[in-house]
Amino acid sequence: MKLIIFGPPGAGKGTYANFLQERMGIQKISTGDLLRKEVKEGTQIGKKAKEYMDKGQLVPDELVIEVLKKELERIGKDNFILDGFPRTVSQAQKLDEMTKIDGLILIRIPEEILVEKLAGRRICSNPNCAAIYNVASIDKKIGRVHYYLPPMPPKKEGVCDKCGSPLIQRDDDKPEVIKERLKVYKKDSRPLLSYYRGKIPFIIIVPNRPPEEVIDRLIKKLEKLKEKS
Numbered sequence: 001m002k003l004i005i006f007g008p009p010g011a012g013k014g015t016y017a018n019f020l021q022e023r024m025g026i027q028k029i030s031t032g033d034l035l036r037k038e039v040k041e042g043t044q045i046g047k048k049a050k051e052y053m054d055k056g057q058l059v060p061d062e063l064v065i066e067v068l069k070k071e072l073e074r075i076g077k078d079n080f081i082l083d084g085f086p087r088t089v090s091q092a093q094k095l096d097e098m099t100k101i102d103g104l105i106l107i108r109i110p111e112e113i114l115v116e117k118l119a120g121r122r123i124c125s126n127p128n129c130a131a132i133y134n135v136a137s138i139d140k141k142i143g144r145v146h147y148y149l150p151p152m153p154p155k156k157e158g159v160c161d162k163c164g165s166p167l168i169q170r171d172d173d174k175p176e177v178i179k180e181r182l183k184v185y186k187k188d189s190r191p192l193l194s195y196y197r198g199k200i201p202f203i204i205i206v207p208n209r210p211p212e213e214v215i216d217r218l219i220k221k222l223e224k225l226k227e228k229s
C-alpha cells in the first residue's frame, strides 16, 4: 500500500508511522527525518534546509523533492507511508506525477494537546534510528473526548532503548518555533485536505489513548481498506 499520514506538528505522524513499519512492514518515509539527517551530515541540502527548519518554515519544494526522490529510489518498493510529505498543494501535484496513493490517514487532535506533547518530546540523536519518546503526562477532557496519554519514556532516562544513543530535544520544539510551525500548517498544509477529499480514501484517527491502542484501531481500518482495493 502507498499511504500518506497527515496532521499538524506533534499529532503523532512519526509515532504511528513507526508502529506501522514494525507491525505491517510498511516502510516509513519521513521528509523531516531525511532533512534532519542531511543537516546532521552537513550536506549542501542540509545547510540550506536548516535555515528554514530552525525558523519553523517550510523547506523549498525543490530540496524536499530531491531528498524524497533519492529515498524512493533507495527503498525501491511500493509499500510505504509518507510522513510529512506532501505539505503543500504543489508538492501533492508533484507526487501525483510520481505515483498513485491508496489512502490518507488523517490524525485529528486539538492544538492544546499538540503543544504539550511537543514540549515533552525527546528523540534519538542517531539519525538512522530516529526513535520517538515523550515525558509529558496528559489526562484531560476537551469537548466530549477524554485524552489519556501517559508518558512514553525510555527504559533508562536520556538513553534510546533501540540503539543506546543519547536522547535530545528537537531544535524546532521551542515554544516560539512551535507557534510558527502551527501557523504554517494552517496556511500551507491544511488546504491539502480539500485537494485530496473525494480523490482518495481518508482513514481518520483520534489519538486519545496510548499509541498501542490507537494503532490497533488504525490497523483494523487499514485492513478493511486493503480488502476493498
Ligand code: AP5
Binding pocket: 007, 008, 009, 010, 011, 012, 013, 014, 015, 016, 031, 032, 033, 035, 052, 053, 054, 056, 057, 058, 059, 060, 061, 064, 083, 084, 085, 086, 087, 091, 117, 118, 120, 121, 122, 132, 133, 134, 148, 149, 150, 151, 152, 172, 181, 207, 208, 209, 210, 211, 214
Ligand atoms: P517534521 O519532522 O515532519 O515535523 P512536523 O510535521 O512538524 O511533525 P512532528 O515530527 O513535529 O510531529 P509528528 O506528527 O510526527 O508527531 P510525533 O509522532 O513526533 O518536519 C520538520 C521540519 O522539516 C518542518 O518544519 C519543515 O521545515 C521541514 N519539512 C519536512 N517535510 C517538509 C516538506 N514536505 N516540505 C517542506 N518542508 C518540510 O508525536 C509527537 C509527540 O507525541 C512524541 O513525543 C510522541 O512520543 C508523542 N505521542 C504521540 N502519540 C502519543 C500517544 N498516543 N500517547 C502519548 N504520547 C504520544
